[in-house]
Amino acid sequence: MALALEGSQALARTVALCRPQVVAAYPITPQTHIVEGIAKLVADGKFNCEMVSVESEHSAASVALGAAAAGSRAYTASASQGILLMAEVLYDISGLRIPLVMTCANRALSGPLNIWNDQQDSMSMRDSGWIQLYCATNQEAVDTTVQAFRIAERCEIPVMVCVDGFTLTHTLEPLELPTAEQVDGFLPAYSFRHGLDPAEPRSLGTLVGPEHFSEVRHAHHQAMMRAQEEIEQADADWAAVVGRHCGGLVETRGDPEARLGILTLGSVLGTLEDAMDLDPELPRARFIKLRSYRPFPAEALRQACEGLDHLIVLERALSPGAGGIVGPEVQTAVIGMAEPPRVHNYAAGLGGRDLSLDLYSRIVQAVFGAERPREFAIIDADPALLPESDR
Amino acid sequence: MNEQPLHDLDTLRARQPRFRGLESGHRACQGCGEALAARLTTEAAGPDVVIANATGCLEVFTTPWPQSAWRLPWIHSVFGNTAAVAAGMEAALKQQGRATQVLAFAGDGGTFDIGFQALSGMMERGHDVLFVCFDNEAYMNTGVQRSGSTPHAAMTTTSPPGELRMGKRHMKKDILSIIAAHHIPYAATASVAYPSDLRKKVRRAMDTEGASFLQIHSPCPLGWGHDGAKTIEVARLAVQTGLFPVIEMERGELIGTLPIREPRPVSDYLKLQNRFRHLFASEYRARKELEHLQAIANRNIERFELRGVGPETYDTEGADTVHRGGDRWA
Numbered sequence: 001m002a003l004a005l006e007g008s009q010a011l012a013r014t015v016a017l018c019r020p021q022v023v024a025a026y027p028i029t030p031q032t033h034i035v036e037g038i039a040k041l042v043a044d045g046k047f048n049c050e051m052v053s054v055e056s057e058h059s060a061a062s063v064a065l066g067a068a069a070a071g072s073r074a075y076t077a078s079a080s081q082g083i084l085l086m087a088e089v090l091y092d093i094s095g096l097r098i099p100l101v102m103t104c105a106n107r108a109l110s111g112p113l114n115i116w117n118d119q120q121d122s123m124s125m126r127d128s129g130w131i132q133l134y135c136a137t138n139q140e141a142v143d144t145t146v147q148a149f150r151i152a153e154r155c156e157i158p159v160m161v162c163v164d165g166f167t168l169t170h171t172l173e174p175l176e177l178p179t180a181e182q183v184d185g186f187l188p189a190y191s192f193r194h195g196l197d198p199a200e201p202r203s204l205g206t207l208v209g210p211e212h213f214s215e216v217r218h219a220h221h222q223a224m225m226r227a228q229e230e231i232e233q234a235d236a237d238w239a240a241v242v243g244r245h246c247g248g249l250v251e252t253r254g255d256p257e258a259r260l261g262i263l264t265l266g267s268v269l270g271t272l273e274d275a276m277d278l279d280p281e282l283p284r285a286r287f288i289k290l291r292s293y294r295p296f297p298a299e300a301l302r303q304a305c306e307g308l309d310h311l312i313v314l315e316r317a318l319s320p321g322a323g324g325i326v327g328p329e330v331q332t333a334v335i336g337m338a339e340p341p342r343v344h345n346y347a348a349g350l351g352g353r354d355l356s357l358d359l360y361s362r363i364v365q366a367v368f369g370a371e372r373p374r375e376f377a378i379i380d381a382d383p384a385l386l387p388e389s390d391r
Numbered sequence: 392m393n394e395q396p397l398h399d400l401d402t403l404r405a406r407q408p409r410f411r412g413l414e415s416g417h418r419a420c421q422g423c424g425e426a427l428a429a430r431l432t433t434e435a436a437g438p439d440v441v442i443a444n445a446t447g448c449l450e451v452f453t454t455p456w457p458q459s460a461w462r463l464p465w466i467h468s469v470f471g472n473t474a475a476v477a478a479g480m481e482a483a484l485k486q487q488g489r490a491t492q493v494l495a496f497a498g499d500g501g502t503f504d505i506g507f508q509a510l511s512g513m514m515e516r517g518h519d520v521l522f523v524c525f526d527n528e529a530y531m532n533t534g535v536q537r538s539g540s541t542p543h544a545a546m547t548t549t550s551p552p553g554e555l556r557m558g559k560r561h562m563k564k565d566i567l568s569i570i571a572a573h574h575i576p577y578a579a580t581a582s583v584a585y586p587s588d589l590r591k592k593v594r595r596a597m598d599t600e601g602a603s604f605l606q607i608h609s610p611c612p613l614g615w616g617h618d619g620a621k622t623i624e625v626a627r628l629a630v631q632t633g634l635f636p637v638i639e640m641e642r643g644e645l646i647g648t649l650p651i652r653e654p655r656p657v658s659d660y661l662k663l664q665n666r667f668r669h670l671f672a673s674e675y676r677a678r679k680e681l682e683h684l685q686a687i688a689n690r691n692i693e694r695f696e697l698r699g700v701g702p703e704t705y706d707t708e709g710a711d712t713v714h715r716g717g718d719r720w721a
Contacts, residue, residue, distance in 0.1 A: 021486035050482035055512030062472035066479025196464035205467035206454035
């Protein structure tokens with residue numbers, strides 16, 4: 001039965017279904033509703049877990065790390081500045097190969113202060129060694145969260161489920177929540193083979209010198225690459241339970257015959273799909289939904305780009321002084337194709353700027369008739385708002 | 392020929408006088424106070440514990456991969472999050488219904504400075520964790536830089552004496568008072584010079600439900616510039632001068648002290664250490680700083696009423712002294 005639920009509340013209930021024994025979090029909008037929802041479930045006796053309301057994001061990640069290392073499934077949620085404050089712990093969690101799940105309710109970074117949605121926060125953790133899965137809808141966020149625990153625990157790699165702040169977290173959508181039986185059947189009890197146990201004492205997080213460190217990183221990289229299979233498998237297995245797919249690593253939608261592709265991460269996809277559906281006059285596009293950003297599914301991407309002349313990579317973050325973050329990686333991946341598309345890279349919707357339906361025609365027109373890749377731009381920036389010297 | 396070993400490994404282990412959580416063979420310097428303190432702590436804590444360890448000497452000298460000197464489950468994460476990792480382990484063990492106890496180990500940097508926020512949060516939330524601070528009064532692992540715990544006037548590489556300075560300008564942070572303000576069930580100081588007292592406090596802290604804190608004064612021959620053979624003597628003098636008061640608190644109230652039988656002048660303690668060498672130059676500034684440090688010691692003795700009324704078994708002379716006939720405190 002479909003329920004009308006706010007994204008955060010749906011996630012709170014989904015997390016509870018996954019039965020983590022320890023949840024740690026610090027309030028940071030827009031993930032706050034998720035932990036508020038969990039706290040209420042705990043207070044009402046509907047969810048048995050240790051809810052640790054910590055004094056900082058740094059400690060939220062650390063409590064989750066300690067709990068998972070001591071043999072309990074653990075969860076945390078964060079966003080924006082919180083992600084940055086967690087940064088050193090996030091690297092440590094993945095480096096120690098501790099399986100955890102975190103929701104990142106994507107949001108802009110300071111300064112200047114901006115509390116609204118973009119994806120600069122999770123993008124800044126691109127190289128942290130976490131699996132990153134981006135969700136296009138709240139339904140996907142629910143289903144991906146369940147899958148994330150199995151992926152993390154099977155691969156011994158933490159998973160960050162990236163959900164657009166406000167756009168998804170604070171939006172009511174009709175969605176289906178899984179039943180406890182469905183989740184229990186899919187997700188076995190937590191086990192971590194490197195866990196801390198007095199009966200079998202081991203040392204975790206030791207000092208590793210130059211003679212072994214490269215091998216540690218090699219193993220982590222290899223595990224990340226292998227995780228691609230697990231991500232596909234988890235999606236397929238979960239679909240067999242609930243009848244819904246989230247798109248594995250990369251999903252193609254829209255017009256399969258189109259020579260123009262648009263690659264996105266997260267919720268902007270829905271806006272673009274609506275724009276194309278509403279106006280039959282507009283050129284048709286194939287939508288490529290990059291669900292798994294880390295591991296980066298180069299091979300699956302190449303398949304998704306087969307037959308395209310142009311590919312627009314639209315992202316909600318940027319690397320000032322270079323341009324896009326995802327764009328250059330996609331460019332590198334498609335170079336391996338016999339006939340690679342021209343890759344055009346734009347950023348849009350930074351700091352919560354509304355992505356309206358005309359975004360579609362703007363980006364499509366921008367690349368129309370291009371002989372070579374267009375220069376990177378923040379396509380919805382209005383230089384007229386700036387003094388002459390800053391344009 | 393029937394060759395049977397005299398003892399199997401289990402028998403040998405069972406015959407060890409005490410459980411050893413930290414084995415010998417690690418890479419600490421000679422005379423390391425912290426290594427001694429960690430061994431004493433884990434001996435008293437026993438085998439059914441898990442440890443979260445901050446970044447620092449203790450982490451580095453015990454676990455150069457692929458070796459480890461720990462016989463206990465042990466985790467190191469980062470520098471400032473030890474109390475939070477311990478809190479997470481405690482929350483997990485509680486949910487699992489296990490009785491295993493949680494220890495957190497940090498140096499003074501990981502306690503007074505970078506780890507303080509997490510420590511304060513852990514105590515405020517009342518996690519059943521014993522947080523042990525091995526206080527060697529500077530960042531020794533990175534090459535002796537001043538910390539919030541470095542005593543006034545001490546020389547470190549970032550508080551060097553010179554034309555304009557006489558070592559560290561600021562005071563040693565009164566961490567126990569800050570801890571006491573959290574009204575946790577049990578908080579105490581101890582010294583490696585008084586191992587029976589130290590062990591007793593570890594056991595007491597572990598028997599206490601809720602957060603407890605133990606600050607162990609642990610000389611660092613390298614950072615303090617004293618002979619590695621004199622670690623115990625130096626640690627003992629810190630207590631006997633009143634510069635490091637050995638006290639116990641319950642819910643923020645003072646409940647016990649190690650009385651000083653006959654206070655020694657602070658110069659007896661300071662002159663053994665190169666970090667205070669500049670205080671013995673024949674100049675006005677040096678004399679004033681010595682007076683200043685003596686005043687700090689006097690103030691401690693007054694504040695905690697450390698002056699013993701007469702010779703006692705349990706005072707700075709009697710405690711941990713082995714008497715003829717085996718009369719030994721604790």
